[in-house]
Amino acid sequence: MCGIVGAVAQREVSGILLEGLRRLEYRGYDSAGMAIIDPSGDIQNRKRVGKVQILSEELLASPLQGRVGIAHTRWATHGQPSEINAHPHLSGDIALVHNGIIENHAELRLRLEKLGYVFLSQTDTETIVHLIHHYYKDQKNMMAALKLTIADLHGAYGLALINSAEPERILCARKGSPLVIGIGIGENFIASDQLALRQVTDRFVYLEEGDIAEITPDEYTIYNSEFEQVSREITQIDTAADSADKGNYRHFMLKEIYEQPSVIRRSLAGRLGSKKILMEAMGSRAAPILEKISSVQIVACGTSYHAGMVAKYWIEGLAGVPCRVEVASEFRYRKFKVQDNTLFVTISQSGETADTLAALKLAKTLGYSASLAVCNVAQSSLVRESDLYLMTEAGPEIGVASTKAFTTQLVALLFLTVALGRHHDISEAQEEEIVSALNSLPDLLTETLALNLDIKEMANAFADKHHALFLGRGAQWPVAMEGALKLKEISYIHAESYPAGELKHGPLALVDADMPVVAVAPNDLLLEKLKSNIEEVQARGGQLFVFSDKAAGFKAAKGMNIIELPHSSDVIAPIIYTVPLQLLSYHVAILKGTDVDQPRNLAKSVTVE
Numbered sequence: 001m002c003g004i005v006g007a008v009a010q011r012e013v014s015g016i017l018l019e020g021l022r023r024l025e026y027r028g029y030d031s032a033g034m035a036i037i038d039p040s041g042d043i044q045n046r047k048r049v050g051k052v053q054i055l056s057e058e059l060l061a062s063p064l065q066g067r068v069g070i071a072h073t074r075w076a077t078h079g080q081p082s083e084i085n086a087h088p089h090l091s092g093d094i095a096l097v098h099n100g101i102i103e104n105h106a107e108l109r110l111r112l113e114k115l116g117y118v119f120l121s122q123t124d125t126e127t128i129v130h131l132i133h134h135y136y137k138d139q140k141n142m143m144a145a146l147k148l149t150i151a152d153l154h155g156a157y158g159l160a161l162i163n164s165a166e167p168e169r170i171l172c173a174r175k176g177s178p179l180v181i182g183i184g185i186g187e188n189f190i191a192s193d194q195l196a197l198r199q200v201t202d203r204f205v206y207l208e209e210g211d212i213a214e215i216t217p218d219e220y221t222i223y224n225s226e227f228e229q230v231s232r233e234i235t236q237i238d239t240a241a242d243s244a245d246k247g248n249y250r251h252f253m254l255k256e257i258y259e260q261p262s263v264i265r266r267s268l269a270g271r272l273g274s275k276k277i278l279m280e281a282m283g284s285r286a287a288p289i290l291e292k293i294s295s296v297q298i299v300a301c302g303t304s305y306h307a308g309m310v311a312k313y314w315i316e317g318l319a320g321v322p323c324r325v326e327v328a329s330e331f332r333y334r335k336f337k338v339q340d341n342t343l344f345v346t347i348s349q350s351g352e353t354a355d356t357l358a359a360l361k362l363a364k365t366l367g368y369s370a371s372l373a374v375c376n377v378a379q380s381s382l383v384r385e386s387d388l389y390l391m392t393e394a395g396p397e398i399g400v401a402s403t404k405a406f407t408t409q410l411v412a413l414l415f416l417t418v419a420l421g422r423h424h425d426i427s428e429a430q431e432e433e434i435v436s437a438l439n440s441l442p443d444l445l446t447e448t449l450a451l452n453l454d455i456k457e458m459a460n461a462f463a464d465k466h467h468a469l470f471l472g473r474g475a476q477w478p479v480a481m482e483g484a485l486k487l488k489e490i491s492y493i494h495a496e497s498y499p500a501g502e503l504k505h506g507p508l509a510l511v512d513a514d515m516p517v518v519a520v521a522p523n524d525l526l527l528e529k530l531k532s533n534i535e536e537v538q539a540r541g542g543q544l545f546v547f548s549d550k551a552a553g554f555k556a557a558k559g560m561n562i563i564e565l566p567h568s569s570d571v572i573a574p575i576i577y578t579v580p581l582q583l584l585s586y587h588v589a590i591l592k593g594t595d596v597d598q599p600r601n602l603a604k605s606v607t608v609e
């Protein structure tokens, strides 16, 4: 949610900041702004509503010059997207950018208004910059003013600020919203995601909760929440893994859909032996923890929650271990009892989702045996704060609609299922079957992607519709949920998903020729049940779009459209059947002309509650 980038260098920084904003735009894109200390020592800023490209055009017409600056791309929380509400916010000689939400902003605003501050925006952020300005008047020291300010803030923040009275430095602080320092030679940087800085450095220092830092061209200094100077590990990132580039694809989403065979191959490498999964891949601490686990609680949001729902079918059905799944925003405010020997599992692409992090924080106080994060970002807060982790290895996912993150989450969760099942219901022979199914997965996904043109053709039937229904049974129900989420997210068509057996308990009333019904129907144990549900739709004149395999025996007819997927083992079918639904939403969105990679009102990483 929102992106921050800052640079303090011995060269012009506006180009660096702009490229950083472009790379962060997937996090928020309703307005963008930049503030730079100019050669005469004044702060100059430019802000524009809309995408970073609009700010870039403004900077071309009216450039900013200087060697110290901060910039921001916004996803509105307090106040409409407008130039006034866009960051950086200014107070006297100070400019500030902020991610997160200040919960006591209304009370701080009143206090500052009484002190004579005039607010221009409706944002919570403006209270921070006035507060710093207020303390700076007495302290005459930015670090001291920042320290006093954050003591007054309730809520979440990742923030960075510059002051023309103390040029050549950027100050920053984090609590609940990520920040990373990028280390250069004679220049240093700050950003909310290292991706923003990959064009200037490959060395990063991740700030921890409560950290405050000061960066100058030659050094950076970090203090912890007790204001003790601390040193944090430097992480070197493989520059070849930089995927903030669409390549030859029209959209990041399409590129990421097509990357699935290769990222899954990568995520399997080193984790599978010829007949067994390699437990060592989970780290030496995992085995003694997992062998004692007798139940699992999964918590996640959005697409990651759907991955958790699929995992529930696997963990209970294959491993024989009771498993509960809940969306993080509910879990964090509910009262319940924790059973002994329960593993707390979070799933998150970004590892920065505020609700999921809050759920983990709560879980740590509740007596779970251990926490395990299934995550795509190794340096994320979620990974750092969990006892164990399983990385999904999908590489950076830029499209707001999650695709390769979901399928790699499923692979990791199947791995976890086997790791748990070894101590419960999974025999050596079953483990061997699962390993063999996983090994076949990349090629089956490639075969599935080859159906793209048929799916593109099918998309025509959806483009003028306002509603769609997605049906599945068993582990394919959450796949149907994910298909519906994808369609509504990027094509803005209202889509619902139901376990197909629920149809006659209500949603059947909606079925008519204007309501496309998608059925996820592999040839599995529930196929005959699903066929009866499909007949219920046909009998009411519903238009069916069935994803199945040859052996299931569906025949195309009027009102019955079929895409035949390659045959696979049941266990990996949810991963394979996800892909055509991703392609379907993509092509519908293209026909509708929506912004596929940055759909309206959404942001990639939801770091606010």
Ligand code: AGP
Pocket: 301, 302, 303, 304, 347, 348, 349, 350, 351, 352, 353, 356, 400, 401, 402, 403, 489, 603, 604, 605, 606
């Ligand atoms: C997926 O397409 C969504 N954009 C969204 O539901 C996402 O999965 C959710 O916000 C959770 O994000 P996370 O995986 O980074 O925690």
